[in-house]
Amino acid sequence: MRREIRLGWGLVAPALLWTAAFFVLPFAAMLALSFAHMEGRAVVQGFDAGNYIRAFTDWSQLKALINSVEITATVTVVSVLLAWPLAATIAWRVPARWQRLALLMAVLPFWTSYVVRSYSWLLVLGKTGVVNRGFALLGLGPFEMASTRFATVLGFTHFFVMLLTLTIYANLVQLSPNYARAAQDLGASRLRTLWHVILPLTLPGIVTGAFVTFVLCIGDYVTPQILGGNNELTLPQLIMLQMGRGGNFPMASALSVILMAVVTLAYGACAKWLRLDRL
Amino acid sequence: MKLLAWIYLALGYAFIFLPVVVLVVFSFQDGRLPVPPFQGFTLKWYAQITSDGALMTALGNSALVAFLSSAVALTLGFLAAHGLARAVLPGSVLMRGMLIAPMTVSYLIIGLGLLTFFNRIGVKPSLLATGIGHVVINLPLCFAICYAAMGDHQRSAERAARDLGASEAQVLWHISAPMLAPALGAAFFLSVTFSWDEFLIAFLLTRFDVTLPVEIWSMLRSGLSPATNAVGSLVFLISASVVVLAEIFLLRRKP
Numbered sequence: 001m002r003r004e005i006r007l008g009w010g011l012v013a014p015a016l017l018w019t020a021a022f023f024v025l026p027f028a029a030m031l032a033l034s035f036a037h038m039e040g041r042a043v044v045q046g047f048d049a050g051n052y053i054r055a056f057t058d059w060s061q062l063k064a065l066i067n068s069v070e071i072t073a074t075v076t077v078v079s080v081l082l083a084w085p086l087a088a089t090i091a092w093r094v095p096a097r098w099q100r101l102a103l104l105m106a107v108l109p110f111w112t113s114y115v116v117r118s119y120s121w122l123l124v125l126g127k128t129g130v131v132n133r134g135f136a137l138l139g140l141g142p143f144e145m146a147s148t149r150f151a152t153v154l155g156f157t158h159f160f161v162m163l164l165t166l167t168i169y170a171n172l173v174q175l176s177p178n179y180a181r182a183a184q185d186l187g188a189s190r191l192r193t194l195w196h197v198i199l200p201l202t203l204p205g206i207v208t209g210a211f212v213t214f215v216l217c218i219g220d221y222v223t224p225q226i227l228g229g230n231n232e233l234t235l236p237q238l239i240m241l242q243m244g245r246g247g248n249f250p251m252a253s254a255l256s257v258i259l260m261a262v263v264t265l266a267y268g269a270c271a272k273w274l275r276l277d278r279l
Numbered sequence: 280m281k282l283l284a285w286i287y288l289a290l291g292y293a294f295i296f297l298p299v300v301v302l303v304v305f306s307f308q309d310g311r312l313p314v315p316p317f318q319g320f321t322l323k324w325y326a327q328i329t330s331d332g333a334l335m336t337a338l339g340n341s342a343l344v345a346f347l348s349s350a351v352a353l354t355l356g357f358l359a360a361h362g363l364a365r366a367v368l369p370g371s372v373l374m375r376g377m378l379i380a381p382m383t384v385s386y387l388i389i390g391l392g393l394l395t396f397f398n399r400i401g402v403k404p405s406l407l408a409t410g411i412g413h414v415v416i417n418l419p420l421c422f423a424i425c426y427a428a429m430g431d432h433q434r435s436a437e438r439a440a441r442d443l444g445a446s447e448a449q450v451l452w453h454i455s456a457p458m459l460a461p462a463l464g465a466a467f468f469l470s471v472t473f474s475w476d477e478f479l480i481a482f483l484l485t486r487f488d489v490t491l492p493v494e495i496w497s498m499l500r501s502g503l504s505p506a507t508n509a510v511g512s513l514v515f516l517i518s519a520s521v522v523v524l525a526e527i528f529l530l531r532r533k534p
Binding site for chain 1: 287288295302315316361362365377378380387389391396447479491495503519
């Protein structure tokens with residue numbers, strides 16, 4: 001028994017050490033840096049909450065946080081609402097032997113390069129893009145759709161609909177059809193069965209997918225940078241801006257800590273249903 | 280109701296494929312802008328990008344980082360999963376939590392943390408630094424997949440091997456790894472695709488030798504161009520073939 005424990009430790013140790021050295025320690029370094037401040041171009045380590053105070057009192061900084069939360073919340077809700085019927089159609093309508101293919105097709109564009117995916121939406125939404133050409137044929141437009149929040153939300157939604165279709169589908173096919181049968185035998189209508197039986201049973205899967213969407217969306221820099229233009233900044237864009245232009249690493253660190261706090265809050269809000277280990 | 284479902288499915292696919300189709304179609308554009316009208320078919324943009332030295336170097340760098348970092352992540356994740364699934368260790372819940380934790384943290388924060396940390400200890404931005412970052416993001420995934428795949432069935436086989444005198448290394452190599460081959464394959468495959476396509480950490484942690492997404496990012500700076508479409512289509516072709524092959528050979532036999 002002793003031997004087994006020692007062996008177990010030996011096997012876990014490399015992974016733990018890696019995580020400690022390249023995840024926990026860097027985060028600690030960033031946390032420390034967030035309490036530093038800039039004097040000219042030099043970082044002065046100290047312990048003042050100035051960066052945090054600025055993040056919540058300086059409107060240009062606070063606005064980025066608000067933008068991020070608004071965009072992420074919109075994307076999460078819209079993506080779940082669009083993905084659920086898609087996953088359900090594949091799980092319930094498509095014949096069993098075609099389901100894997102249908103699913104593979106539904107997530108194939110997931111594997112386009114992440115950077116290029118946002119760029120493709122630019123081709124669709126731009127002033128001379130596909131959609132505006134279509135409008136032009138009808139004598140409408142052109143409409144400015146790129147470099148707007150709409151474009152950012154659309155780009156995000158496209159990505160996360162694929163992700164959520166996959167997770168929700170996995171959830172739906174695991175569900176035994178007996179629950180729905182039982183409910184209908186007891187006289188429930190199809191809508192009632194859906195609402196009172198199937199939805200509660202698949203809620204953990206939906207919430208897990210929604211949480212992952214939230215985390216990936218709120219921390220993403222590429223999509224808002226390419227599709228949102230610079231009209232309004234999201235938190236990751238502001239972080240990159242602080243780091244790049246001003247070289248203000250302390251402020252960037254403080255904003256990152258705030259970003260992480262928001263994610264932690266979201267985690268707390270849905271911890272009850274989350275099953276990250278079953279992803 | 281039935282018709283409605285099929286219409287929704289068709290619209291869903293249209294939405295999902297719209298940007299990809301536009302991307303690929305206008306990579307063949309015989310003109311300077313990848314937007315309508317389509318002016319004729321040409322392969323010159325593909326010729327241009329495949330003879331672009333910086334781009335091809337970046338492609339090689341990406342492949343290198345993806346395979347090496349995934350191999351490290353898978354090894355560490357597999358060993359840890361084995362250790363935690365087989366022995367009852369004090370504090371195992373805590374350790375599992377710590378190993379999974381990077382999964383819930385944005386890449387931006389992981390990248391920025393590593394950049395801060397590497398600055399402090401004097402490590403220069405490089406492909407190695409990027410690889411280290413990619414192990415951090417893929418380790419939780421590899422660990423979780425391996426851990427979830429370890430069942431009682433394997434446990435008995437491992438115990439039998441031990442009773443017959445196999446050393447722990449032999450058990451790992453001859454019993455556990457082959458029995459977990461599908462899970463190991465899936466974990467490795469997912470890690471490679473994530474690392475291959477990862478932008479932000481690579482952007483923060485490389486300087487002169489860059490990976491493909493970073494190189495594409497700098498192409499975007501010069502505005503819309505069919506050359507970018509061609510790169511995007513090529514990357515999509517590579518990734519999609521890998522996915523389809525993996526689907527056929529690796530994931531099909533899933534119970």
